[in-house]
Amino acid sequence: GAVVSQHPSRVICKSGTSVKIECRSLDFQATTMFWYRQFPKQSLMLMATSNEGSKATYEQGVEKDKFLINHASLTLSTLTVTSAHPEDSSFYICSARVLAGANEQFFGPGTRLTVL
Amino acid sequence: AQSVTQPDIHITVSEGASLELRCNYSYGATPYLFWYVQSPGQGLQLLLKYFSGDTLVQGIKGFEAEFKRSQSSFNLRKPSVHWSDAAEYFCAVGGDTGRRALTFGSGTRLQVQP
Numbered sequence: 727g728a729v730v731s732q733h734p735s736r737v738i739c740k741s742g743t744s745v746k747i748e749c750r751s752l753d754f755q756a757t758t759m760f761w762y763r764q765f766p767k768q769s770l771m772l773m774a775t776s777n778e779g780s781k782a783t784y785e786q787g788v789e790k791d792k793f794l795i796n797h798a799s800l801t802l803s804t805l806t807v808t809s810a811h812p813e814d815s816s817f818y819i820c821s822a823r824v825l826a827g828a829n830e831q832f833f834g835p836g837t838r839l840t841v842l
Numbered sequence: 843a844q845s846v847t848q849p850d851i852h853i854t855v856s857e858g859a860s861l862e863l864r865c866n867y868s869y870g871a872t873p874y875l876f877w878y879v880q881s882p883g884q885g886l887q888l889l890l891k892y893f894s895g896d897t898l899v900q901g902i903k904g905f906e907a908e909f910k911r912s913q914s915s916f917n918l919r920k921p922s923v924h925w926s927d928a929a930e931y932f933c934a935v936g937g938d939t940g941r942r943a944l945t946f947g948s949g950t951r952l953q954v955q956p
Binding site: 760762768770771775819821830833834835836838 | 874884886888936944945947948
């Protein structure tokens with residue numbers, strides 16, 4: 727089956743620093759990847775839709791200058807949390823849509839970000 | 843706009859008992875429906891999905907779900923729960939264009955008593 731990886735799985739950083747999270751589709755090409763965040767004991771909330779070769783589409787309330795998304799290839803999207811603050815601490819999950827076929831997305835294992 | 847409601851925040855069942863997790867959706871066209879399971883600190887695992895055809899869908903780990911258009915529901919069932927089924931369960935809906943992200947319900951936390 728389709729596999730999506732995320733790196734790192736866990737990261738701790740100091741307030742004010744930037745953190746990059748990678749999302750890779752390992753055995754398929756993904757024109758579209760999605761970034762979600764999940765606060766403790768809550769559901770997944772869509773942050774942005776990442777399309778290969780074009781600018782990401784951000785959901786209302788998500789700061790595009792804070793959460794930089796780059797989808798440089800059909801197998802890689804990155805999310806950079808800039809000038810991280812403790813309130814950015816969360817579980818970030820990406821998903822990738824298969825290039826052809828029905829609306830099926832495959833989720834990465836998630837990245838736990840803790841900002842001190 | 844699409845939305846998903848999972849009315850039960852927390853359910854406790856005894857091991858070996860049957861389980862039903864409720865999910866109601868709102869969507870203007872034919873929905874694509876999913877159930878995912880998430881263990882603590884882990885990512886999402888797809889249990890099953892409904893795109894079209896037979897309204898009773900079989901998934902992994904002995905789970906099944908039934909799509910009822912008239913009730914806008916997609917409830918998840920399992921005839922006999924195992925202790926390892928304890929986790930968070932999310933119902934999700936997506937559009938048929940494939941370009942939209944999924945909309946998730948708030949989740950149901952399942953506890954299994956020995």
